[in-house]
Amino acid sequence: MKLPFKPSLMTIRRKPVKWIIIHHTSEMYLQPAAKIDNQIYQINSLNKGVLEMKQADINYHFVIDKIGEDYSAITCRPFVYLCDWDDIDPMINERSLHIALMGDYDIKQPEKRMYEVLAYKLLNPFMKMFGITPAKIKFHRDVSIEDITCPGDLLDLNVIVAQTRRFVLK
Numbered sequence: 001m002k003l004p005f006k007p008s009l010m011t012i013r014r015k016p017v018k019w020i021i022i023h024h025t026s027e028m029y030l031q032p033a034a035k036i037d038n039q040i041y042q043i044n045s046l047n048k049g050v051l052e053m054k055q056a057d058i059n060y061h062f063v064i065d066k067i068g069e070d071y072s073a074i075t076c077r078p079f080v081y082l083c084d085w086d087d088i089d090p091m092i093n094e095r096s097l098h099i100a101l102m103g104d105y106d107i108k109q110p111e112k113r114m115y116e117v118l119a120y121k122l123l124n125p126f127m128k129m130f131g132i133t134p135a136k137i138k139f140h141r142d143v144s145i146e147d148i149t150c151p152g153d154l155l156d157l158n159v160i161v162a163q164t165r166r167f168v169l170k
């Protein structure tokens with residue numbers, strides 16, 4: 001499935017990146033394939049959700065998806081555009097990168113390898129590039145005005161931070 005490009009519907013990023021917000025995909029994309037870990041490339045199911053919800057693009061900059069035996073980081077919304085999160089303070093959102101983990105981590109136990117891929121492929125490069133400390137990596141629920149569980153009760157921020165320390169760039 002090819003999602004049409006609609007850059008005119010998105011807001012261009014004007015401020016430097018200061019925060020990284022972590023999500024899981026089950027919060028937005030109710031397609032069953034976006035909620036389970038079936039080891040098939042699942043971005044098509046997110047694209048289908050975008051078309052049904054009439055959004056400009058997937059509402060995350062990156063998604064970590066398990067394809068076959070390993071996890072990959074996939075570019076979704078180009079990060080020169082902002083994602084649209086009305087429940088997050090605009091002062092934070094206009095300085096944020098949004099990364100989502102494919103699946104539902106209220107019910108699925110995260111694998112260690114997923115944490116490693118998240119840290120090595122996305123978090124550490126962006127922390128180095130933008131001078132972001134671990135304190136500025138936030139779960140969606142911690143910056144939202146809504147009562148949500150995103151990125152899921154089973155995900156552990158301490159494990160994420162520990163993994164970023166393993167791959168720290170000096």
Ligand SMILES: [Zn+2]
Binds near residue numbers: 022023027141151
């Ligand atoms: Zn979220």
